[in-house]
Amino acid sequence: MSLNPVTPDFADTLREALPQAAFRPLTPAYLEEPRGRYQGQGGLVLAPADTDQVATILRACNAARVGVVPFGGGTGLVGGQVMPDGPAAVILSLERMNSITVLPEENVALAGAGAVLANVQADAAGADRLFPLSLASEGSARIGGLLATNAGGVNVLRYGNARDLCLGVEAVLADGSVLHGLTRLRKDNTGYDLRNLLIGSEGTLGIITAAALKLHPRPVATGAALIVVDSPLAALELLAMAGRRIGPGLSAFELIGRMGLEFLAETMPDIRQPFAARPDWMVLIDLGLGQGQDPAGELDALFSEAAEAGLVSDGIIAQSGAQHAALWQLRESIPEANRHIGAVASHDVSLPLGAIPDFIIQAGAALAQIGDFRINCFGHLGDGNLHYNIFPAAGRGRAEYDPLRSAVTGCVHDLVHEMGGSVSAEHGIGRLKVADLEQYGDPTKLAAMRAIKAALDPAGILNPGAVLRAGAQGAATAGFAPRR
Template sequence: MTAMLNPADSGFLSALEARLPKGTLREVTPSYLEEPRGRYRGQAAAVARPGSVAEVSTILAAAHAARVPVIPYGGGTGLVGGQIAEAGPMPLLLSLERMNRVRDVDGPGNSIVVEAGMILADVQAAAERVDRLFPLSLASEGSCRIGGNLAANAGGINVIRYGNTRDLCLGLEAVFADGTVMHGLKRLRKDNTGYDLRHLLIGSEGTLGVITAASLRLFPRPTETATAMIAMRDVEAALSLLDRTRDAVGEAISAFELIHRQGLDFLTEKMPDVPQPLALEGEWIVLTELGGRGVSAALEKVLEAAFEAGEVTDAVIAQNAAQAQTLWDVRETIPEANRLVGGISSHDISLPVSDIPRFIGEAQAALTAFDPDLRINCFGHLGDGNLHYNVYPPKGRAKQEYDNAYDRIKTIVHDLTHAYDGSVSAEHGIGRLKTGDLETYGDPGKLMAMRAIKSALDPHGILNPGVILR
């Protein structure tokens, strides 16, 4: 790959500005150089805010010709540093925030075409206006943008029923590194015309092309929902409850979340104004939501059977939408409470669902042997095997005191995840944070193919250099 240039030193910016509508290039404000966890502080020569796919093409063609690095920028909510460059040639930030329109919506056809800069919550609202559901749901949905969700193949709480972002996408419009536009916004369920470049670009974190628009799947809105927060005997009992619920309602399970008591304690400690509906006793809590005809009665029967089996010790069932939202507010504010506590090492991992109880037990034992005073907050999407396994210092001690322990703690968790044939990146991506982990745990054949694809589509390495592949 060719060495890249600093756009501020080469006259690149003035030449590019002359080719774009006035105001497209702007100075970089601090918000573009920050990320949610404070791990990185970025740098950039300027931010480009195109208003059309043609302008994106112009920007990338110029950057390709001048060997200028470009960082695609969505909502800035990524947790693995994919939107932040701390070192190397000063990049050009390419923000899709002005490309935020609904191009088409087809309620009867269950599809919507949106531009990449549209905020996820606005996509959900556009679907609701035609009495449809766009089921991707994340804690950051009020600020993350759909292009970033696609680039990272975001997961969220509804994967168990609807799949990852990849499963919700019918087609993409994207611009490759040299400015070539791929017009792929077909809304077809079947299309076997060669390589599926849509799935190649989804999850590539802006390293192979810049997603500018997407055709997305919509779904009928559930006629009835049932939401409950349930105290479990243990994690094995939580898996048994998942099986019982699936047997009763099939694929009507929209979400099945596992919450450890530590997460609720962090909420009490750092965010006491967040109401916790009941003082549910027990170490493990499940938050589940079902959608479809008859699910309320089915959930009550499932819980009765689980109570009789000794798997469930307490439960609260939401009686209306407001109560259901209160339950979800507890789950969705746990990450913010975690941030306020300050973690030593956070892990976004996935495992075969049936192995999760054993993994949790072994990880606890290994970390206790390393330091018995560590606090562990394990929570996540039990239904699809995705755990957020986060490690914190003892109460009253700062995370900075454990800086030298970060690598060892991460290695303990990731080695055990790998031993269970799991993944060290479930839904947050690789970014810049986990490039070393990908090299350590990734399949050599897969890495070879990834490097070849990167070289073919981005021969000068201008697109998000240092992300996924070093």
């Protein structure tokens, strides 16, 4: 079923139905994505102020068969927020729907889809609560987009993904009907869980307009340590040891490779390097403990036990809040350093924990057969999520490697799939990984996804070309017969 472009007559129809404040100029900010792989296009940018206005927009777009591209903070890394081709669509920005209400007695925050993550964190902290979703783009990423992509971040080990931090959502479906699911209930067994269907659907099944978010008590005592490990296998053994010793107080366990420190030295020299000689592998451990507990003491005891087992050789344990922040600044600056270097190909993958050491060895060897690369492997070891990014050799530019990009990604993703992993751990599918989903996804699951898309968005107006190939939603309406 084909879509129609935004026309002057269609724009005039919306101008009669919406206040002038809902209209935004079509600036480059709405057409770009951080990695520069896609240049978006669109016919009209709308920034509604409330759910009723979103419903008005979707009713009009559905009737006219005009596509709608939802836009949050623009921080997505798989092209889900930009549409590079097809009929010019409406870009629907949720930026004005940014209200935040904290209910500390319920450990709940009600947030509009346009609320910036850092603001939700700050408002929760102001009520002595914690909203633990944390990632590098939290100063601009918005709640609607974070839920739409089921974002992860550094605290998944303890608190889960965005899905695990959401009690309910309000959303507008393709025909303009409103799903009033903004429940604050912890238990609600009243049929299909549409909340979890919409979370992670990347705006292809409905537009999330607000969410009820879970808050947590703020840890009384926090601590962090950057510890040198002999290998990824040693890091995995240290993770198990930390889990036994510390239990639920273990908030984050991040793997960092030497290449990350080298890129920081090359592109961000003001960031202090933690060790005189850069080690091959490190882990950043973060703790959040209760009253009367001593995080630095726990980390020191962990280091001693690990040293006796031959797993670690050096380390830094934060002795102050400033040192704690400095260790995390180091970790959170690595993605920015990567952007300065310019990746040939970036991979957001997850693997069974036990497969990670072998994957790192085998992937490096396989890529060496393709070309001369620098590999920056880092990420959330505690939940099995690696950012396995491939860069040009020193002194060479990214453009030289363009002919190899497909082979590089195919090599990495094939190995991930063979080892029982996922080629999209926390960034989503967007437009970048549509073909990967078709290649590696379970055929029955894909058929079910297409049937759900056809039922909820029969005209295919919602984020066309994201997650499922444009026009593919009708492929399974006759049943869930596997297709290859």
